Amino acid sequence: MTREIKQMDKLIETYYTAEQGYHPFLITKDWQVAQLNFMPEQSFSNIVKLDLHAQTDEVFVLTKGLAVLIAGVLAGERISFHCIKMQVGVTYNIPANTWHNIAMDTAAQVIIAEKSNTHLGDFIYHPLSASQIIELQEKIKDCLQENI
Numbered sequence: 001m002t003r004e005i006k007q008m009d010k011l012i013e014t015y016y017t018a019e020q021g022y023h024p025f026l027i028t029k030d031w032q033v034a035q036l037n038f039m040p041e042q043s044f045s046n047i048v049k050l051d052l053h054a055q056t057d058e059v060f061v062l063t064k065g066l067a068v069l070i071a072g073v074l075a076g077e078r079i080s081f082h083c084i085k086m087q088v089g090v091t092y093n094i095p096a097n098t099w100h101n102i103a104m105d106t107a108a109q110v111i112i113a114e115k116s117n118t119h120l121g122d123f124i125y126h127p128l129s130a131s132q133i134i135e136l137q138e139k140i141k142d143c144l145q146e147n148i
Contacts, residue, residue, distance in 0.1 A: 013026075015033075015035070016035070017035055017037065018037070019037065020037050020038060020039040020040075021036070021037060021039045022034055022035075022036050022039075022112075022119065023035045023036075023037070024119055027116050027117065028116060029116060030115070030116055031113060031114065031115055031116050032113070032114060032115070032116045032117065032118065032119075033111060033112070033113050034111070034112045034113075034114075034119070035109060035110070035111055035112070036102070036104075036109070036110040036111075036112055037108070037109050037110075038065070038104045038105065038106045038107065038108045038109075042101075042102060042103060042104045042108075043103065043104065043105075043106075044068070044103045044104075044105070044137070044140050044141075044144070045137055047070065047101050047103050047128070047133070047136055047137075047140070048127065048128055048133055049101065049125045049126060049127050049128060050070070050072045050079075050099040050100060050101050050125070050126045050128070051099070051100060051101060051123050051124070051125055051126075052097060052098065052099050052100070052123065052124050052125075052126070053096055053097075053114065053115075053118055053122050053123055054096060054097055054122060054124075055096060055115055055118070055122045056096055056114045056115030056118050056122060057093050057094065057095050057096050057114065058093070058094045058100070058112060058113075058114045058118070059091060059092070059093050059094075059112065059113040059114065060086070060091075060092045060093075060094070060102065060110050060111070060112055061089065061090070061091050061092070061110065061111045061112075062086040062087065062088050062089070062090070062108065062109075062110050063088065063089075063109045063110065063111055064088065064107060064108060064109040065104060065105050065106070065107035065108030065109060066085075066086075066104070066105040066107070066108055066144070067085075067086045067102055067103065067104045067105070067108045067110060068083050068084065068085055068086065068102070068103045068104075068140050068143050068144065069083070069084050069086055069092050069094070069100070069102055070082070070083050070100055070101045070102065070103060070136065070139075070140070071083075071094060071098055071099065071100050072099035072100065072101075072126075073099070074099060074126065079099075079128070079132055079135075081135065081136050081139045083139045083140055083142075083143040084143065085143050085144060085146060086110075099126060103140050
């Protein structure tokens, strides 16, 4: 992994990676910051599951590209999807215990802040059925068409 970490005069640290995927790079006792760059499983047509964190909210800030933040409400076998086309520089929060995911184009980069070490165990996944995947793809497509 090519990860650029600079320490300027030991007072200012900077973090950045151009590599695909999820990269937690600043982990303290209480919270962490990560960079999520496009990866194929996050593309607009490849979302097949939702995630949930029980111990933390998750904050998303789009810094580049195009992304859709997805929240889901489960009611038995039914899922109600809520999608928002993210705007660069706007802070979005997904509260703890909310099913969610993010769909991205190949240029997208997102900064994520959450409770420390969330990526090591505070997550459960809900796989989507074939019909739910099709429904979500339509919601994402509609979301991307808004405000064009």
